[in-house]
Amino acid sequence: MLCPQRHCLLASAYAEGAGNFLEACEQLEGIIRDAGMNRWCAICGSRDLRFEEGTTSYQTMAEALPHLMANEQRCIDSRRLLDSLGQTAAGAGSFDLDKIMRETRRRWR
Numbered sequence: 001m002l003c004p005q006r007h008c009l010l011a012s013a014y015a016e017g018a019g020n021f022l023e024a025c026e027q028l029e030g031i032i033r034d035a036g037m038n039r040w041c042a043i044c045g046s047r048d049l050r051f052e053e054g055t056t057s058y059q060t061m062a063e064a065l066p067h068l069m070a071n072e073q074r075c076i077d078s079r080r081l082l083d084s085l086g087q088t089a090a091g092a093g094s095f096d097l098d099k100i101m102r103e104t105r106r107r108w109r
């Protein structure tokens, strides 16, 4: 889920044939709802959020997973840094980031 400035709020992955864009969007909506995430970008404040689909060069989820997890860790580190610098909207960090990442990771498998 991206804002117009392409700040990423949440992302997921699926293997072609084992999932599809609509299912991925529904799963992400479920995570947003269940985690009580705000529906705006905590960096720029935009409420114009949308899902976007793309492809990777990976052939399988097994091949992609280490790269996805490394990127996930970079996103977590970036979010925590922005939070520590006061660069995110007040209250935006009230959800459980670790829980969200665990749930997203569980759904990758």
Ligand SMILES: [Zn+2]
Binding pocket: 003, 004, 005, 006, 007, 041, 042, 043, 044, 045, 046
């Ligand atoms: Zn933004």
